[in-house]
Amino acid sequence: MKQEQTENLQQLLEHFENTTSSSELLFQLKWPGGFVCPRCDHRFAYTISTRKHPLFECAHCKYQASLTVNTIFEGSSTDLSKWFVALYLFSTDEGTTAVRLQRTIHVTYKTAWLMLHKIRFAAGHKDAQQLLSGVVRIGAAFYGRSFHSSYEGHPEEHPILIGSGTSSQSPHEPGYIKMRVVSKEHMHHRRILRSGTQAFLKKEVAPATEEIRTVTERYSEHRFVHLIKHVGHASKWINRTFHGLGRKHLQAYLNEFCYRLNFENTSTQEENLMSNLLRLCFHSPRITYASLTKRS
Ligand SMILES: [Zn+2]
Incomplete structure (x- = not known):
């Protein structure tokens, strides 16, 4: 440190x-x-x-x-001062791992793991409420094994849809960014089906959006390179900090990455990441270990 x-x-x-x-x-x-x-x-x-x-x-x-009623801290027997350390470490540039948190605040690995996932849940909860609007661009990329040229998808390769929304007055400003792991039902081999982009549009994009362009073909010359590069950054961060991930919790880590990215792109000078995160955790509902670990 x-x-x-x-x-x-x-x-x-x-x-x-x-x-x-x-x-x-x-x-x-x-x-x-x-x-x-x-x-x-x-x-x-x-x-x-x-x-x-x-x-x-x-x-x-x-x-x-x-x-702590109706917050992510509700029902936790861990002292709030320890929670604050967790939030502090989470808000640093690289985030933190459960092992590092466990050592810093002297709790079990399970407790540290759960605390970090609760914070990620708060970040994801806010992200789910924020819809993309204005000029919306949607692209696709993969997390996991790259440059695997077979027609079949690799089991360790996970398709991700990424979308950005910017206001039409300032289309070149970095906008709000979302990443979603695409479920298997929306895939045909390595291709994202129309049903996959439709599901993304329905859930993540505001109904009255001015302009939407979607390019999900892997080798299209029209793909949004500046947008899908963020998936590459997220993948590198996940591999560097957490040494890779399976599908089950991938979305939670993407939420954490996007939360930090969106904060950097849209925050005002008055607030730092830690205070923003604190407010978020106080306005997200509680989540239990059982629901975090249930089979997806
Ligand atoms: Zn009352």
């Missing part, structure tokens, strides 16, 4: 030793406009301060809300 990163991490942990200020920060993230009851939307609560982080009892329906 770089010297500068270590110092930031130390500051972060010291900040979290001070429990009062961490509860205040969590409150701000959870309810930026003031308390809202998760059950009845009432705006006034009594504070119950018998635990490390307070509970908020709704003055109307008596529901007791914790600061």
